[in-house]
């Protein structure tokens with residue numbers, strides 16, 4: 007890969023030919039040399055010499071994720087000088103040379119205008135639209151813009167560390183950069199295949215490169231390429247000088263679609279933004295300069311739950327980019343999905359209360375609820391990727407409880423808001439993106455998320471990884487997919503319901519084929535993986551609902567044995583009835599105010615074993631099962647084969663094990679039972695005192711309910727789902743473990759949704775997919791690079 011040299015004198019003789027060369031370079035590497043460019047060499051070097059000693063060394067770190075110390079350089083930035091007047095106070099040496107500086111800036115600007123003309127010619131902008139002056143008119147010297155002249159001095163060093171750098175990797179912000187390098191090389195440009203290319207210095211040439219603004223404006227056609235300046239061993243002890251002129255569009259220019267046949271008509275990214283806004287966004291988002299963000303796709307999910315809506319922005323490297331140059335055998339894996347940026351900052355935000363609270367004023371959902379979330383997403387996703395980024399709003403428990411017409415009104419209003427914004431990628435039907443999902447779907451997405459994070463999808467054919475020969479066979483056979491038998495089963499428990507999702511063993515799968523959901527995932531090698539998953543939800547079996555049912559039971563039990571309470575004398579003051587509750591720590595008093603009078607107060611008697619017995623009946627194991635077999639409450643579930651199925655529990659399964667008992671992770675029934683017995687039989691005052699002393703983050707409601715929840719968990723796990731209390735699991739994962747975060751990633755069903763999204767856009771090796779992805783994959787910054795490289799016809803090529 008080389009940077010072409012273009013003879014700019016050709017622009018006068020044969021503008022079309024010259025412009026085409028410029029376009030070809032701008033579309034491929036984003037850099038080109040110009041000779042016969044018309045800027046006198048004399049003026050370049052005078053400025054450089056004057057730079058010496060005027061700037062502070064080592065203050066800027068351009069690439070903080072890769073370099074912990076600052077860049078080894080000094081630089082001075084000038085705003086536009088008009089009629090001898092600079093926009094800032096200058097050191098006296100510069101003051102003396104204002105005229106020279108101004109005339110140098112103007113000659114740079116003239117050259118920039120010519121290059122912009124070349125772009126307009128190459129993009130075939132018609133005369134009626136402004137022809138070759140289309141860009142030029144938006145870059146006037148007199149107008150306010152980000153245009154800057156930067157003079158740089160990289161001091162000579164005696165010795166450096168391997169990680170030291172003269173200028174960290176970055177891309178330039180504006181339209182076009184004109185770079186004058188003086189004798190010492192060191193500049194490197196990152197090629198599409200992620201190799202650093204050394205850029206030579208030619209005394210009669212200047213270097214031109216495309217900036218982010220132009221890349222954005224041209225919908226990624228022109229490339230704003232990452233570059234850096236490194237120390238070279240042989241010139242370490244020499245000063246390096248350079249001058250850069252960053253030519254920007256005027257602040258007020260709207261980045262409207264370029265009227266060119268090379269642009270796609272439906273591209274929305276450029277709308278509603280000015281060059282000034284683009285620059286501002288670019289300045290607050292330094293991370294988009296890094297290699298991490300290149301060839302990256304994004305996906306946005308809003309988890310609209312009962313207590314609030316949380317937006318999460320996931321991203322993954324473009325599939326084609328990841329696949330490039332790799333052996334298919336190394337690609338038998340799902341895409342790597344990240345939540346947040348390269349520095350580990352999580353891209354999520356929550357607004358409260360839940361979306362269902364807009365039932366009576368649905369029209370306010372947009373401005374009062376979604377705006378904050380969507381604005382956040384617009385800040386996080388690079389502007390050039392927004393129109394390529396799908397957005398989903400998926401509502402769960404809170405919305406499911408609303409009557410259908412209220413659900414519909416809220417969803418419609420959310421759709422109107424998102425569609426009106428018209429920034430993110432949506433299919434034609436908004437209802438594909440904005441919907442209420444069932445508990446089962448939530449369970450299925452959770453199952454995908456857990457298996458994705460725990461490597462459940464990597465286990466093929468029993469407990470063994472797939473062998474090379476199996477893989478080869480599958481390549482030879484167009485439609486074969488590899489059968490997985492040991493994905494993890496998934497358990498989730500919230501306040502209202504509990505979900506179970508698992509892959510039954512082969513026999514059970516056959517027996518209950520109609521009850522299973524097919525999950526199709528594609529690995530990066532284009533292979534299809536198919537899973538048959540059983541998923542069901544038990545409404546009323548979450549911890550809060552279980553507690554509510556429990557209190558009803560206790561009260562009923564009490565009233566049936568206490569005649570007076572059953573028929574209270576209305577003329578008397580309502581009595582406060584005390585009921586013993588073995589599921590509360592000793593002497594904790596909780597009065598239930600949700601029920602009609604009389605007031606019932608439950609008084610803790612702290613007995614875990616008794617609590618286990620009382621809560622057992624809440625499983626409703628004796629309810630008739632119409633479709634055998636059933637786990638509990640008459641809910642049909644294929645038989646779980648604990649010789650192949652291992653379960654992972656999140657949410658309440660985790661909190662109840664971890665928060666107070668410190669028993670998260672691998673389930674250890676005996677230990678859990680000991681801790682629960684101890685906790686339940688503690689005096690409430692002692693628990694509260696200890697809690698205040700330790701200053702832990704646990705909250706009071708959790709302390710109050712811990713004994714009850716512990717018993718409920720044990721009943722659901724062992725008597726409901728039937729997980730054996732102890733069984734040797736040597737050589738395989740525990741039968742049950744609770745989990746919250748895996749590899750720094752919170753286990754959440756939204757991740758499962760994104761795994762499906764990312765995986766479903768993988769181009770196939772064999773066309774086995776039922777329906778193609780709705781839109782072709784965007785090709786990112788280096789898109790179509792491989793294709794273009796063949797067609798590059800360099801005017802003059804230097805082999806570097």
Ligand SMILES: O=C(O)CCC(=O)C(=O)O
Nearest residue numbers: 158178187193235248250
């Ligand atoms: O000094 C150089 O050669 C490059 C400087 C540069 O890339 C910049 O300042 O943006």
Ligand SMILES: [Fe+2]
Nearest residue numbers: 176177178233
């Ligand atoms: Fe630069």
